Amino acid sequence: MRITVRLFARLRELAGTETLAVDLLEPATVADAWRATVAVAPALAPFDRAISCAVNANFSRMSHPVAAGDDVAFLPPVSGG
Amino acid sequence: MRITVRLFARLRELAGTETLAVDLLEPATVADAWRATVAVAPALAPFDRAISCAVNANFSRMSHPVAAGDDVAFLPPVSGG
């Protein structure tokens, strides 16, 4: 199945793109989507333990299942305010 | 000597005036001015232990000396903010 990965801030810069189409074997979780993303953009690997995620613009956990067509966002540590 | 006493808020209402001319024997303190004020406006007596004072628009103490022509203000407990 195909999902869309969205990257922000330094993740976006390191990957050189703000969205990626990623193919996953079913069933898959957000963590699987992250591993597939790092496979395509190895520069993201240092963020392994420092990312948060959202599925379809809802805060999510890395263990959350993903479905075909989902929009999965990876968030580096935040610095708003 | 003559001084001017200024009264605020409920003191002003109880005394029925916002300024009083008060005559004092020299030397005199703010406390003497208060006693003279209460003599003229006995309704102020309950404020004996609850007033603060200023001399010539500077915060002062009841023991502060007063001079002829001074402007002595008596302040009931405050409620600004």
Place this chain on the structure above:
Amino acid sequence: MLAILNAMVAVTPAPLSLEHLIVQVEACVRTGGEGCGAVASFLGLVRATHQGRSVRYLEYEAFDALALKAFQQIQQEAGQQWPNSALGIVHRTGRLTVGEASVAIVAATAHRAEAFQVCRYAIERVKQIAPVWKHEFFDDGEAWVEGALTDPFDEAARARALVIACA
């Protein structure tokens, strides 16, 4: 009677402009030290009710010249405690209706913890020492509010304000 000693402390019968005060206070900190990264503000507003009674309006009376000195004393106290801060205090007088602001306080610092502290300290001190009196007018009567003994020399009161601000 309008009494403005400098742009950062005032007693005025006019409606308060928080934005205007923020611009002034921020400008004081922007170019010093680490600069200005945080502005904490406080507005005291006229509530619709007081102890269950319906408020029609309030009247604030001030000893204007002395209130300005009280505000400047609070500025100095804050400046000693928080050296790279700026503080503005404006109090309104006259008749105010529900929802109107009676006092505006603005504190600017480099970082947020101190901005909140300065702002909270200032409103506590205003309530302790500013020669301002609130006269409440209800549907069914009126009352002067009498709160703190105005004693700007009372170091224990000042210490209490500091504890509240820095808790």
Place this chain on the structure above:
Amino acid sequence: MLAILNAMVAVTPAPLSLEHLIVQVEACVRTGGEGCGAVASFLGLVRATHQGRSVRYLEYEAFDALALKAFQQIQQEAGQQWPNSALGIVHRTGRLTVGEASVAIVAATAHRAEAFQVCRYAIERVKQIAPVWKHEFFDDGEAWVEGALTDPFDEAARARALVIACA
């Protein structure tokens, strides 16, 4: 891209209007319970320096739709902790120069202690969970700022914000 879900939370590239937000937040509290007697506000501003380096400008990037949900979550958390409060949160995005506000937070309650608490809680939570990123541009380089792990489910982080707010 402008994203406004309701009038009290927003992510916007436009300059922030604190007065406008105050009017909205105050209106939410005015007619309930004891009414609205206190409004505490916070503005985060772009500082002229960061760790000794001279700041030319910042760029804030946000995941707008998710940031709005984060702000609404913070509103709900505050509403549970302080039932008679109202809270507004607006974050700016895009390029900001020194002195401009990146975030505006407004808290309204009946009494001042709670207004300060809600306001402080909200800025702490914004810094913990809002999907917003700061990119700093200096005279001599640039850097993304990476702060908190965005985990809105982290109850320990939430508890820390509450401790800071209520200290």
